[in-house]
C-alpha cells in the first residue's frame with residue numbers, strides 16, 4: 001500500500017507480487033540465521049546490549065528477531081508496508097513510516113541497521129541522500145550505521161545468469177522467487193547496482209568507515225556518525 005494513501009493503487013499489486021515472492025524466497029528461520037551470521041561478522045558481538053537499535057526497511061522483522069537472538073532488547077523497526085510489518089511477532093516497537101523521514105528525535109538512537117532496503121529507494125542519489133541524512137540525524141554522535149545491500153560482484157553476475165535461465169528457474173523455487181523479486185524491483189535494483197560510486201560516496205560523506213567489504217554479491221558496511 002502506498003504509505004501516503006490508504007486506497008489501493010496499481011503500484012500496490014506490484015508490491016503484493018514482490019511481497020509474495022519475498023516470502024517464498026526463504027523461510028523466516030533461514031533468513032534469521034543469515035542475519036545473525038551477518039551481524040556477528042560485522043562486529044555486533046561487541047556492541048553494547050543496552051544500545052537502542054533501529055532496523056530500518058525492516059519488512060517482516062526477521063532482522064529484529066536476529067538482533068533479539070543476539071541479546072539486544074531495546075529494539076525498534078520501521079517499514080512502510082503494513083502487510084509485512086503485520087507478520088512480525090516479536091517485542092520490538094514497529095512503526096509504519098517512510099524511511100526518508102524517520103519518526104525519531106535527533107541524536108536519540110545508538111545503532112541503525114538496514115539489510116536489503118536501500119536498493120528499493122526510487123531515486124538515486126536524492127532518496128539515498130535523504131535517507132542517510134535521516135540516519136545521521138537520528139544517531140547519537142559515535143552511533144553506528146550497519147548496511148548490507150546487493151553489490152554487483154562477479155558472483156552476483158553469475159547468480160543473475162542462473163536465475164534468469166528458464167530451466168534453472170523451473171527446477172528451483174528459490175531461484176524463481178529471486179528472479180520474480182528482481183523483475184518486480186528491476187528499476188530500483190538496476191539503478192542501485194549501476195551506481196556503486198554514488199552509493200559509496202554518499203555513505204562515506206556522512207559516516208566514518210569502520211568496516212567495508214564488497215564480496216559474494218553484497219556490500220557490507222559499518223560506519224560511525226562523527227563525534
Ligand SMILES: C[S@@+](CC[C@H](N)C(=O)[O-])C[C@H]1O[C@@H](n2cnc3c(N)ncnc32)[C@H](O)[C@@H]1O
Pocket residue numbers: 057058059060061062063064078079080081084097098099100115116117120121
Ligand atoms: C527486502 S525488504 C527488507 C527485508 C527485511 N530485512 C526483513 O527482515 O524482512 C525491503 C523492505 O523495504 C521496504 N521499503 C521500501 N522502501 C521504503 C521506504 N521508503 N520506507 C520504508 N520502507 C521501505 C519494503 O516495504 C520492504 O519491506
